Amino acid sequence: MPHSVLDGLSVQNRTTGWQRWLNGDPNRNAVGHECVVAVDETDAVLGWATFGRGRDDGWEHVGEIAGIYAHPDAWSSGVGHALMEQAMIALAQAGFSGAYLWMLAGNARALRFYERHGWAADGGEKSETHSSGHLMRELRLVANNAPV
Numbered sequence: 001m002p003h004s005v006l007d008g009l010s011v012q013n014r015t016t017g018w019q020r021w022l023n024g025d026p027n028r029n030a031v032g033h034e035c036v037v038a039v040d041e042t043d044a045v046l047g048w049a050t051f052g053r054g055r056d057d058g059w060e061h062v063g064e065i066a067g068i069y070a071h072p073d074a075w076s077s078g079v080g081h082a083l084m085e086q087a088m089i090a091l092a093q094a095g096f097s098g099a100y101l102w103m104l105a106g107n108a109r110a111l112r113f114y115e116r117h118g119w120a121a122d123g124g125e126k127s128e129t130h131s132s133g134h135l136m137r138e139l140r141l142v143a144n145n146a147p148v
Contacts, residue, residue, distance in 0.1 A: 033066055036086045038079045046074040049083040051091055054100065063091030065101040075109075084117050088143070098143060102126070105137040119143045 033052035040046055047070035054064040065087055070080045091099050101119070103110050124140030 033064075034090060036083060036090075038070070038074070038083055046071055046077075047079045047083055049087045051087040051099075052094075053096075059100060061096075063088075063094065063096035063099040065099060068101075080113055081117070100124075100140055100142045102138040102140055105139050114141050117143070 033050050035048060035050045037048045038046040047068070049068040050066040051063060052066065054060050054062045055066070056064075065084070068080065068083055068087065070077075070083070074080075088099065100122075101114070103114065105125075119141040120143075121139050122142045125137065126140075127135055127137045129135050
């Protein structure tokens with residue numbers, strides 16, 4: 001994600017949004033996705049993953065990893081693996097036989113992470129212009145042979 005996009009985000013707005021989402025505000029989490037959070041021994045957040053029913057047309061029968069992020073200090077520590085594992089277990093328990101996710105094109109580190117966990121690009125792409133004016137191109141990856 002370009003620094004110009006990140007720099008334009010409001011910490012207060014994001015904090016309020018996360019508080020509403022995690023407290024179950026139905027207007028904030030209308031898709032019914034779940035969230036798992038990894039913390040250290042001091043309860044500092046190391047990372048998080050959100051997941052649930054696919055949000056894209058034709059993919060409602062497949063699980064979706066909507067977001068998975070680890071703090072850079074937690075990279076290569078197993079936090080991302082644990083988050084992915086918990087999300088995939090929850091999706092399987094919800095009855096989804098496969099899963100998909102979208103990732104920003106050009107994020108080689110993320111692509112290596114996903115490939116190590118059995119994900120592969122299936123040719124799906126989408127683009128949208130962020131409010132900052134930056135064009136964001138995303139690639140769809142699938143796991144467990146997610147049926148379309």
